[in-house]
Amino acid sequence: MLMAQQSAAAPQLEGYSRAASDAERGWEEKFRAVPEPDRVKENMRRLSARPHHVGSPYDKDNAEWMVQQFKSWGWDAEIENFYVLFPTPKDRLVELVEPTKFTAGLKEPVVAEDPTSNQADEQLPTYNAYSGDGDVTGRLVYVNYGTREDYEELDRLGISVKGAVVIARYGGAWRGIKPKVAAEHGAVGCLIYSDPGNDGYGVAESFPKGAGRPKDGVQRGSVNDTAFPGDPLTPGVGATKDAKRIDIKDTPIITKIPVIPISYADATPLLAQITGRIAPAKWRGQLPITYHIGPGAAKVHMRMFSNWDIKPLYNVVAKLHGTDAAGEWVIRGNHHDAWVNGADDPISGISAELEEARALGEISKQGWKPRRTIVYCAWDGEEPGTLGSTEFVETHVKELKEHAVMYLNSDSNGRGYLWMEGSHGLEHFINGVAKEIADPETGLKAYERTRLATILEAKGSERAEARAGGDLHIGALGDGSDYVAFQDYAGVPSLDLGFGGEGRGSEYHSIYDDFYWYSHFSDTKFVYGKALAQTAGTAVMRMADAELLPYNFRNTAETIATYVTELKDLLKTEQDEAEELNKQIDEGVFAATVDPEEPIAAPERKAMPPFVNFAPLENGARDLKESAAAYEAAVEAAQANGGAVLDTPGVAAINAVLIRTEKAYLSEAGLPDRPWFKHQLYAPGAYTGYGVKTLPAVRESIEQYKWANAEKAAVEIGKLLEDEVAVLKEATEKLKGLAAGK
């Protein structure tokens, strides 16, 4: 009885009548009492017991086991298959041929303490998926992280990678950018190594003594081009058995040059033999050598050939059917495939998702029924390029656009702070959820712990906002997990959640990312697995049960206004920098400051960036703010006095309009040069990979000095913003009508 009183005293949830809100709070509390750390742990032990990459026996076995689990908890579950191009190594060789001989081992040894590290028969060798085939020899050049900025520095140093094999360290940008930019500059091959300064002894003792990557540990990973995600042979189309496929020769996804990832034990003998210019201070890692750039004494021969096979994907799709609004879907997902055993990536996430699903099944047995249909997914093929989720979205895009109200993703999970990214229409919503979750280490609410950390780390207005206690800002989504197709292709409002930020070292994408490592060095008590299950499950329930979809457009409008300001600042900065640079060239600054023993050329003169018409964006952002405020007022009015009006059939028509809000941001033509990416607010950067670019068509055009594109995109996005305003006004009018009893 006491609990019921507390619930009644709690604020009315947005999108809920008082009665529905009280009921919801009661069920959410019941739900959060169910997840158990030990069950999360046992899920991990089972799912990571053997290597389970795409096409492996245990990948399928895991999928089938999960289907059975879902069914045992009362879910309607099945496997949906796709068939995708997934290369595996046929021939790998890296050898130093000059000035001395050395052949890289390309092998991660068994660690005695670690019981799954010896499953060599099932382990994928160390490689980068979608590397082009090739057998090449060239002088070795060290290119730091291998980003475009690094090549600008090389240009100034007078160093060309034409005909060379480059070696880049992991970090600084998504790995697929490294061979892409290397090939653009004429390199014939690319090695990527893990510097101990980034995830080895520089940050933690080497495994198994500590959590750090050991000397022979290698980061596998895909290097697919960022033209589109998903199966390389079926862009924009579901990779079903009979789908029309493009020829492998025609896909832009495969790198132009061979790429092989190596350990620092393999990299050190190569790097130590490079002569020529010493690397700039920022380029140096933590190996006990002097980092030289080359090209010089070191010559490398590398060979990389793949088996270019089509492999089946096993997506698990499980449903809890809705009641009054069964035609609206709340989708939750986490991938289940790994590069090897993948206890951290992705099993820490999917283990929590399964525990969540069990808990939802549990309260269903107690009488709870979701208003909307809940769809729980375990994706296959995320590692090579979000294959499973992308093919699912491409296959069902039409229905998703009509029915899906939210996609909620997670992936690796660890100790620390709740971390939230996503569509800003869900920012206020997910902040509300974060206020319900107890952080296992401090007992604070997850929202509060992150808020206090923001006060500590942020500066200026961001600190002041955190101090004022408003919504924590969520970052926009780029790439890196299975939300990409949902958000960028189908316009489904999406979120990505997880805990992390504590602990040191990483065995990312190596054979040591396994149960032994995770249970010794990460969320060893599995309490953050439980917390993730509580967070995601609460979000799913709250979205599923709301009478009116709890979207909030004020945060989106404010965020877009911020982006527009950023773009104006970006252009101003580009103009100022170009002016200053050209002035310095004229003054002879660069000629005067050259050390003749280490010559460096002046940067190239820059064309002065013109002014760009930002008015369409500014008008759109302002109009959006106004209509978001009007909609918010209408929601408040509808919720007043118990909000019984929300519990009437008329609300369905309003929800139908609300589902269209995110779609207004889609453009059928997609981004310039990347037509697959439809969303005009968010996209992964063409040259950052994982990193997001907001208002990408304008931002990247400015960054790339494509002024006509920037002008055009500003006008087009301005129009999309006005379209959004129109949809919002329609929703507002309908809601006012409902409240007025019309």
Next chain:
Amino acid sequence: MLMAQQSAAAPQLEGYSRAASDAERGWEEKFRAVPEPDRVKENMRRLSARPHHVGSPYDKDNAEWMVQQFKSWGWDAEIENFYVLFPTPKDRLVELVEPTKFTAGLKEPVVAEDPTSNQADEQLPTYNAYSGDGDVTGRLVYVNYGTREDYEELDRLGISVKGAVVIARYGGAWRGIKPKVAAEHGAVGCLIYSDPGNDGYGVAESFPKGAGRPKDGVQRGSVNDTAFPGDPLTPGVGATKDAKRIDIKDTPIITKIPVIPISYADATPLLAQITGRIAPAKWRGQLPITYHIGPGAAKVHMRMFSNWDIKPLYNVVAKLHGTDAAGEWVIRGNHHDAWVNGADDPISGISAELEEARALGEISKQGWKPRRTIVYCAWDGEEPGTLGSTEFVETHVKELKEHAVMYLNSDSNGRGYLWMEGSHGLEHFINGVAKEIADPETGLKAYERTRLATILEAKGSERAEARAGGDLHIGALGDGSDYVAFQDYAGVPSLDLGFGGEGRGSEYHSIYDDFYWYSHFSDTKFVYGKALAQTAGTAVMRMADAELLPYNFRNTAETIATYVTELKDLLKTEQDEAEELNKQIDEGVFAATVDPEEPIAAPERKAMPPFVNFAPLENGARDLKESAAAYEAAVEAAQANGGAVLDTPGVAAINAVLIRTEKAYLSEAGLPDRPWFKHQLYAPGAYTGYGVKTLPAVRESIEQYKWANAEKAAVEIGKLLEDEVAVLKEATEKLKGLAAGK
């Protein structure tokens, strides 16, 4: 004839009549044509041929040779001896006793290519002079650079060094600060090692392949307390044979705990055995280990005992006697003692000074006679603690205050940019000199090259000023070479000059700082040695020959105004930070952001800094600006129309007043807690060592939260500024009188 015409067209030098200016320019050009790189080189070869530390046979031999050289060039030269406490190692031991055994080699091996590296009989062993004697054993704790900030971090991590032996890396602060702060925190011993990330393979290939410190290379150096410079037994008194000495037990100069410097070859086995907390990211060096802080498994035994002998110093003092103003002295100095062979430190500087002296002798033979007396010094005992120059100044302080118009110092010299620090009354003067000197690498004037580098590197107003082409700002002098006593004890306007900033790696204070190293990796053509001789010699001549001393007080006034603004900003920052910190403690920010596996305590609450009365400083700075402008106007008037009035006997009385200008900044009481330091504008920081603190009595009081001291000092310095104003007004009136023919 053509040359004469060019000279005539050149602007009239400040402090000169037109006729004197033209003559001066002619002689300066003749002077600058004399110095030869090969002679600088041969000076270095001779002076660095054997180890020549204080008390060694070759130290005396060098001094005697230099006296002969000066004499052969027509100078009046002699040796002035002092007798100082100079400890040398009797017993050194560093051994790991737990968990494994390891005994440090404490030895720099012979390098076959390097012909002087084998002079073991004459080399001083690796040690830190003025280490306290002791035989101690303790758990080993890594303290990063061993600064006060590092111990604040240790406090928050809950790590005490009480009873421990600490190991700090070189860098971050002057070495003497490390044992001082360690002892303040209860440590029983201190090791200091050279991390390869700072001057070893992290920046250059190891010697002899490159210029970088090799694995066994050690940085010797003094760790004397900063209470006062010079002989530890004769503070404030010249250390003549019969000087009254304090007891060795009573000098504050010797460290409270034993200190030994070690190589990274000796440090690695020790560091690798430390367990406990992993060091924060900023604390990690470039050794191939995980840096732990401890205390943990590693226990160290160290023993350090010195022979506490009195050794003779051999200062070389050479004079070219002046004519009309023989009673005014222009003093030039560079030390000649080294830790071992010291080709870079200090022979690169003294070799140039000798070539300068030869060139001045050369033009004397051609008829040039300096108006003032020129005094060229080669100091002994700089390395242990500016012993030779300090004892000289203490002995002659009364005459120096009356007669010395400038002290110009140099020390190590290399390739790159002209670098100028000093008293701001000489800022405008030395900028004028820098405009005469050709940079050997670019052919630009040294002023111009540094100006363009400032445009490249500076931001905001500093960039704009450099662009406008005004005087380059010179930094204030802290500690680190022989200007300290001249400026801080005697109030002689001082400058420190040198070229540098190019080249990589360093053999600083090791046996490898020798002719082989310097002639392979530094100013290998000795053209910057020639440039230093041209720069310093031109400055000496221009100061010696001016009719009116070319001091400019506008730069000083502007610089002091800047310092006052800095102090106000500093207090504001302290207040803001205290407010923010206390707020965060109240909000529970620190408790919320603790990782329970790596706990860290909240910082301690800070008392709110009160407002301080800066008005006396502000009034003083403003008044000084006004009177500096008035004086400048008077100079311009006197110089107008050929300025023949400057060439009259009456100018001597004005110069006598000008000599008093810098003395106005001295306070007999000295700084709070450091009475030896008399100058109230500049001092080395009590906890930075080399680093300068400007308006130190106020600045350090604010930094140390000693508010009453800050208030008191602001009033006192305000008074000194008004005293300076009075002296300036006197000079201005006298100059006006002279111009008016009174």
